[in-house]
Amino acid sequence: MARLFRARWLILPILIIVIAGGYAAWQYFSNWESTDDAQIEAHIHPVNAKIGGTVISVNVQDNQHVASGIVLVQLDARDYEVAFARAGAELAAAQAAVLGARAGVPIASSLVGSQVISAEAIAERAKGGIEVASKELLAARARLRFAQARVSEAQANSTKAARDLDRMKQLIAKDEISQQQYDAAVAAAEAARATVESAQAAVFQAEHEVAASEARVSQARAEFQKAQAEAQATKTAPEQVTISRAQARSAEARVQLAKSAVDQARLNMEYTTIKAPVSGIVSKKTVEAGQVVQAGQPLMAIIPAEDVWVTANFKETQLADMQPGQTATVSVDAYDGRVYNAHVDSIASATGAKFSLLPPENATGNYVKVVQRVPVKLILDQGQDTEHQLRPGMSVVVKVRVK
Numbered sequence: 001m002a003r004l005f006r007a008r009w010l011i012l013p014i015l016i017i018v019i020a021g022g023y024a025a026w027q028y029f030s031n032w033e034s035t036d037d038a039q040i041e042a043h044i045h046p047v048n049a050k051i052g053g054t055v056i057s058v059n060v061q062d063n064q065h066v067a068s069g070i071v072l073v074q075l076d077a078r079d080y081e082v083a084f085a086r087a088g089a090e091l092a093a094a095q096a097a098v099l100g101a102r103a104g105v106p107i108a109s110s111l112v113g114s115q116v117i118s119a120e121a122i123a124e125r126a127k128g129g130i131e132v133a134s135k136e137l138l139a140a141r142a143r144l145r146f147a148q149a150r151v152s153e154a155q156a157n158s159t160k161a162a163r164d165l166d167r168m169k170q171l172i173a174k175d176e177i178s179q180q181q182y183d184a185a186v187a188a189a190e191a192a193r194a195t196v197e198s199a200q201a202a203v204f205q206a207e208h209e210v211a212a213s214e215a216r217v218s219q220a221r222a223e224f225q226k227a228q229a230e231a232q233a234t235k236t237a238p239e240q241v242t243i244s245r246a247q248a249r250s251a252e253a254r255v256q257l258a259k260s261a262v263d264q265a266r267l268n269m270e271y272t273t274i275k276a277p278v279s280g281i282v283s284k285k286t287v288e289a290g291q292v293v294q295a296g297q298p299l300m301a302i303i304p305a306e307d308v309w310v311t312a313n314f315k316e317t318q319l320a321d322m323q324p325g326q327t328a329t330v331s332v333d334a335y336d337g338r339v340y341n342a343h344v345d346s347i348a349s350a351t352g353a354k355f356s357l358l359p360p361e362n363a364t365g366n367y368v369k370v371v372q373r374v375p376v377k378l379i380l381d382q383g384q385d386t387e388h389q390l391r392p393g394m395s396v397v398v399k400v401r402v403k
Contacts, residue, residue, distance in 0.1 A: 031403040033322060037373065038312035038330075042392040045278050045302045046180040047072060049293040050187065050271040053079070058289055060282045066302065068279045073287055073299055077272040084265035091258035098251040136213045147203040154199040158192035165189040174355045184296050194264070201257045208250035215246050280304040305388040308380070310342060312398040313352055313373040321402035322347065328378050331397040335389065341381045344400060348375040376400075 053075035060072050165186060171177045219242075285300040287293065310330055314322070322344065330340040351372040353360055378398060380390075 031401055032399050033314060033318040033402050034397065034399040035312050035314050035318070036395070036397045038310055038396045038398045040308055040332075040390045040392050040394040040396060041311045042303050042305075042308045043278075044179060044283075044392070045280065045304070046178075046183055046298055047274060047277065047300045047302060048180065048183060048187075049073075049075070049274065049295060049297045049299060051075070051080070051268050052294045053077075053272060053292070055287055055289050055291045055293060058285075058287055060285070060300075062282055062285045064282045065305070066276045066279065066282055068276055070276050071273055072276055072282075073274040075272040075274070075293070077269055080265065080268045080272055084262070084269055087258065087261040087265040091255065091262050094251065094255040094258040098248065098255055100251075134217055136216065139213075141210055141213075143209065147199065147205075151196065151199040151203050154192070154196040158189070158196045161189040161192035180298055187296060198257075198260060201253070201260055205250065205253040205257055208246065208253050212246040212250050215242050218242075274299065276302055278302055278304055279306075303392060308385065308390050308392070309345070310378040310380070310396060310398060312376045312378060312396075312400075314376050314400075316351070316372050316374055319347065319374060319376075322376065322400060326400055326402060328398060328400040330378065330380070331399075332390065333395045333397070337397075340384045340390075342378045342384070342398075343381065345377045345379045348377075350374075
């Protein structure tokens with residue numbers, strides 16, 4: 001009996017210690033929320049070709065660290081250099097034509113009151129002039145209609161590209177598309193706007209050509225009518241001044257069109273040198289020397305090693321006491337559970353299911369309640385990843401101190 005009595009007294013302290021330890025453990029773990037549904041994230045900057053061409057050299061390798069602005073890929077620029085030289089020559093010719101047209105305006109004005117042409121000579125000249133000017137007018141109007149149609153087409157394409165870009169902005173904000181697709185949509189919208197401007201410049205030129213042709217037709221008809229009425233040649237001089245001024249305006253429009261072509265050719269030459277948009281590590285390189293690439297084709301991606309964060313998907317039942325600024329720990333599987341200190345940066349405004357490609361529909365009649373997960377962004381504390389060992393996609397375990 002004495003032995004049994006002593007055993008009971010020994011069990012009682014053990015029970016008290018176990019209960020106290022369990023209570024202390026409960027107190028500790030109730031202050032933390034944890035999840036293993038988490039991974040390292042980072043910005044991924046795609047590098048795409050803005051123009052087509054043949055790759056001359058590739059100056060980087062996979063997993064190489066590069067600085068912002070260094071040359072990654074060099075395309076063959078000879079075709080674009082020729083195009084730039086040709087655009088410059090066309091601009092110089094257009095500028096010379098403007099000088100000639102402007103010089104003709106005062107000359108035509110000086111002839112008013114001094115030029116005397118017989119009515120018969122005017123009639124003979126006007127017969128052929130009316131015919132030629134009418135054909136030129138028909139051709140100019142045809143070119144104007146064609147240019148207007150191109151403007152309508154370009155505006156429609158630009159509107160579509162702008163709408164596509166707006167949709168892409170919404171999709172990339174939800175992480176439903178890649179940065180590459182979004183950049184391609186931005187490039188398409190810019191190209192569509194440039195096409196609209198080019199088409200409008202062509203319409204501007206065509207309108208002035210029509211005006212010049214109409215003025216020539218008017219002049220020819222006026223000369224014929226005035227010759228029949230034995231009018232003096234001085235009455236036709238104002239029409240000549242109008243034609244000269246219309247020709248000068250048409251030449252000025254051609255200069256603007258040539259300047260646009262020079263600017264585009266210069267941009268294309270610059271695009272043959274593809275540089276790193278940011279400092280980081282080269283990944284997913286798919287380009288080699290000698291390869292022919294197309295505009296918008298992905299060449300590689302650059303991942304900045306300095307700017308990484310953690311996305312942890314917590315159950316909605318774990319968010320009651322969670323808020324930005326709370327301290328946290330990040331345990332990385334790849335490095336035998338090495339722990340990094342971090343803090344909560346922000347909590348997503350919707351669950352991960354709402355951002356999925358096919359969000360669940362609970363209004364179908366077969367409803368099963370499922371605990372949803374909400375993405376929480378955590379930022380590593382200063383000086384935690386000095387060796388830049390963390391890589392996007394690594395699995396981690398996150399613990400957040402909520403109390």
